[in-house]
Amino acid sequence: MSINHIVTPLDSSILDSKDQYVFYHKKVDFALKELIVGVQQNGLCTPQEIVFFKQYCDLLLYSIEAMRVKYMYDEEDNMKVDVTDSGFPNYLEFRYLYNDLSLRDNYLNKLKDVSELQDEFLDQLLRKKQPVRRDKLFQAASIVYYTSVEQQYIFNRFVQGKIIKAPEGSKATYMTSWSFYDVSLNRPFICYMYFDYDGKDPLKEKEDIYDTLKTVADRKMNMDTMAYGIDRRLKNVFPKHIKRLDIGAFHNVFAKDDNDLTHTILEAIGKKEIPLEAYALSFKVHEVFTGGQFKEGGYFSKQTLQNWGTPIKEGYVFAPHRIIQLLYNKNPEIMNKLAKPPFQVSDLKIDKN
Template identity: 70%
Template sequence: MIVTPLDSAILDSKEQYVFYHKMLDFALKELISSVKKHELCTQQELIFFNQYCDLLSYSIEAMRVKYMYDQEDNMKVDLTKSGLPNYLEFRYLFNDLSLKGNYLNKLKDVSELQEEFLTQLLHKKQPIKKDKLFEAASIVYYTSVEQKFIFNRFVQGKIIDAPEGSAASYMTSWSFYDVSNNRPYVCFMYFDYEGKSIESYKQEIYEVLKSTADRDMDLDIMAYGIDRKLPDIQPKHIKRIDLGPFHNVFAKDGDEVTHVILENIANKNIPLESYAVALSIDEVISGSQFTEGGYFSKQTLQKWKTVQHKKYVFAPHRIIQLLYSKTPEIMGTLEKPPFEVSSLQ
């Protein structure tokens, strides 16, 4: 039995740590599969969504290897608003890998460490010491993990021609990990361009997105900021996916879904590994245009329609039953009935 200190943001035992990573990895894969199955994104959006989720999964697996046998540091998890690793963990991981050349020079040769393991197991008939396991894990971590695949605070996708039937000629995507609520977001923008060549304007678009659309905010405010700072493009449709919260035994937020899960785990009505994942999709579309400024500084801006907010929940069958029983009012606010995903065995 794993006892979770709900007043702590640190998983202070390796049993908790292994269990958390297994549950998070499983839930994330189930979420990706279900988003595709229920067509919550277009085909092109789904390709980008999978790529960003792959970066997230890769980073979480890298954390698992890094901390597995570390006796000094413990990974911090946001227990209040996301249930995912704290944003600082991604930053530490990225910065740490920039120095991996220095660390590799200090580690033993693989063959030497293998010889020590064999001597300990076969000749001395004793288990491998934790510091040696950590040394082996460090070799795996520093030789196999690539910094460029770590989910950073802001990840920019390429500008491509929009799929046929889209609201505009071009589309781009980006993702960010919000510092305030420790959750990842994936965004898509469809836009028209008035200049001769989009290639010469791409870098400016990327820079504006990084400075203007890199955190959680009202979507219409984000759309207006992008539109105002990029006078040569006309944004027509912006879509943002919020991944989380991840409701599980490690969470301690005041969310009713989390409370239902924790209460029923405590009463042993459901197993310890029970979970649910929330996902929200916000969209805003341009309805018309208006001109702002004086004679010498006119700029055409978009008049945005009301932001559409859609909330979804993904959970195993037993959890869905509980949510309908305990929180029917929340179920009534969802865009669609909860999507069933597999239970973690």
């Protein structure tokens, strides 16, 4: 089945051909790279935040490419794009990749030798003048997958960044970052925390800090709830500013969610008003700042906690010019509530021949 068969919103969200895997990966790769440039150009993140943002996006793209290689010729299983408010792969796909690569050696021992497979390919193509069978292509793809994909670069449910000195002009002395893939929303989130530390070196408590973030800040929740949970568990860490980036939904032909913007794009694709490559990407920035401190606890167990201000919530949309016009025409109430007018990004053009 070619990408030209991806025509209606009623299609299954399962990728079931080589063309669809290639097409989907190109769409995600292109959209995320456009997003990185757009976020930087429009000042939605600081230069240091952009560095971390790009690193987490690279892990996400690496994982999706690994899925493409793994599933491209597999006749028994297919990659699933999430059907909730996402457009990204289902979280279980990432977990399956990670667990599957733990058994790399077991699978490699069962695969044919590369030279033997090469001889079979040449015999089929040159002597028999026939295309290589799909099961042979799957064997070749499996060899590439198990010998080249590194488990450490798979976008896991929680990915922890390092603690570093905060850039000059920040609200605090130190900063750290982390990313998580929300298992209910099936979307990637990237977080930053700027904090002061009661001591000389927060790296002495890095394991406690990392464990706390993984425990209380690994899913979407109210920002003040997240901030208080972190603050409460770390007595020597004083968070001053927490920022969360919500990437998605990714509105495109593979998304089958209840999002109004997605429905508008799918309807227009179904009517052939816009091409299959059409896309838009929602992007939300939530922040919370401390407004002072207070002490809590008994005489011998007082802890300094932060008074958190009202969370700041801003929504944005990145889309090509034609899609921006479409969304304004069909969903003006949503578009007019954005923090800023939609940011224009480039059209994706793919040769479908």
